Amino acid sequence: xxxCDIGNTSYxxxxxxxxxxxxxxxxxxxxxxEEVHYICVNPKLKNILKDLDNWIDLSTKLDMSKYYExxxxxxxxxxxxxxxxxxxxxxxxxxxxxxxxxIFEGGFIYPGLNAMSQTYKNISSxxxxxxxxxxxxxxxxKNSTDAISYGYLKTLYSEVTSHKMNIILTxxxxxxFAKIFPDAVIDEALIFKxxxxxxxxxxx
Amino acid sequence: xxxCDIGNTSYxxxxxxxxxxxxxxxxxxxxxxEEVHYICVNPKLKNILKDLDNWIDLSTKLDMSKYYExxxxxxxxxxxxxxxxxxxxxxxxxxxxxxxxxIFEGGFIYPGLNAMSQTYKNISSxxxxxxxxxxxxxxxxKNSTDAISYGYLKTLYSEVTSHKMNIILTxxxxxxFAKIFPDAVIDEALIFKxxxxxxxxxxx
Numbered sequence: 199x200x201x202c203d204i205g206n207t208s209y210x211x212x213x214x215x216x217x218x219x220x221x222x223x224x225x226x227x228x229x230x231x232e233e234v235h236y237i238c239v240n241p242k243l244k245n246i247l248k249d250l251d252n253w254i255d256l257s258t259k260l261d262m263s264k265y266y267e268x269x270x271x272x273x274x275x276x277x278x279x280x281x282x283x284x285x286x287x288x289x290x291x292x293x294x295x296x297x298x299x300x301i302f303e304g305g306f307i308y309p310g311l312n313a314m315s316q317t318y319k320n321i322s323s324x325x326x327x328x329x330x331x332x333x334x335x336x337x338x339x340k341n342s343t344d345a346i347s348y349g350y351l352k353t354l355y356s357e358v359t360s361h362k363m364n365i366i367l368t369x370x371x372x373x374x375f376a377k378i379f380p381d382a383v384i385d386e387a388l389i390f391k392x393x394x395x396x397x398x399x400x401x402x
Numbered sequence: 403x404x405x406c407d408i409g410n411t412s413y414x415x416x417x418x419x420x421x422x423x424x425x426x427x428x429x430x431x432x433x434x435x436e437e438v439h440y441i442c443v444n445p446k447l448k449n450i451l452k453d454l455d456n457w458i459d460l461s462t463k464l465d466m467s468k469y470y471e472x473x474x475x476x477x478x479x480x481x482x483x484x485x486x487x488x489x490x491x492x493x494x495x496x497x498x499x500x501x502x503x504x505i506f507e508g509g510f511i512y513p514g515l516n517a518m519s520q521t522y523k524n525i526s527s528x529x530x531x532x533x534x535x536x537x538x539x540x541x542x543x544k545n546s547t548d549a550i551s552y553g554y555l556k557t558l559y560s561e562v563t564s565h566k567m568n569i570i571l572t573x574x575x576x577x578x579f580a581k582i583f584p585d586a587v588i589d590e591a592l593i594f595k596x597x598x599x600x601x602x603x604x605x606x
Binding site: 290309322 | 470473495500507512514518526528541545548549550552553554556558560
């Protein structure tokens with residue numbers, strides 16, 4: 199079974215528990231001849247894929263009424279993968295979603311690492327520092343690197359931990375954010391788990 | 403007495419309790435002939451002002467050892483104005499500084515409203531919404547506008563309120579942020595208060 203999670207920058211495939219990525223800018227989806235179950239948040243690619251018979255859009259098998267209309271399908275599918283917890287998907291955006299007893303309770307969107315880094319730089323060249331993920335979250339900063347790192351990371355930390363739930367980290371920057379959330383479980387295959395769950399429930 | 407707080411976009415003057423602003427792009431500081439006590443975070447303007455005899459840099463009268471080297475002088479002067487509290491200065495950046503018993507404890511820097519709005523828009527056109535300052539902070543969002551508003555505002559709220567201190571709001575966007583921090587005191591003249599305090603202590 200071939201699964202694919204398509205974002206703005208890459209096709210993320212899973213075949214027989216091995217995952218690999220292809221750049222959205224130069225990968226030709228018609229080069230794949232076998233059946234692919236996919237989800238896609240990229241409107242342009244979604245339009246191309248709907249004309250390829252072997253690419254099957256898993257979002258059509260999802261009970262969308264549990265979520266909200268403009269919510270990214272990747273967030274829905276990740277939420278399907280768990281029964282209880284708060285999911286942090288750290289990609290170009292950081293999405294944070296709460297699931298209680300299998301029910302999506304709501305969630306929010308925070309800027310991703312690169313986007314936020316650019317933000318500080320754009321405000322002032324005096325704020326052009328890399329984020330310090332080894333920051334001590336218990337100490338108010340007294341230097342510029344930590345002042346922006348705390349601004350980006352501790353604010354997110356304070357909000358996420360206020361929910362007092364198990365934290366599941368996924369997405370391309372999951373390992374970096376794990377330094378801030380040491381008690382979190384990293385599950386880089388969370389979306390694929392959600393996809394498999396939807397597929398198996400529909401097969402029954 | 404004429405006071406002036408100079409940022410990246412404007413000269414903010416106070417004369418006899420009346421404040422007014424001039425655009426940094428087209429205001430000529432040599433057009434003022436009387437004595438001006440100022441602080442300036444704009445390196446280019448700082449260089450121009452040091453050659454004008456009637457413009458007196460108040461930062462030279464500040465005990466910098468209480469702060470850190472790369473900290474904005476506006477944050478230092480605002481911190482001088484209070485004995486206890488957490489200051490949110492909402493401008494092009496949102497700076498948050500904690501003062502206990504007159505001692506600066508540290509602080510952090512968060513993106514300002516315009517910068518953060520641009521950030522979401524740059525991540526995806528699907529996130530190009532204005533922030534909702536009337537958001538209910540107690541409810542996890544189930545729509546896109548609230549998902550980014552909560553991401554920007556609730557994270558800041560959770561961190562700031564975790565310090566359990568009196569909140570003082572200042573800066574150009576103070577009134578907007580007051581919707582999120584209803585218990586905060588708005589003090590748009592906080593920096594001028596700090597400047598007056600430094601001036602009076604040096605005159606004694």
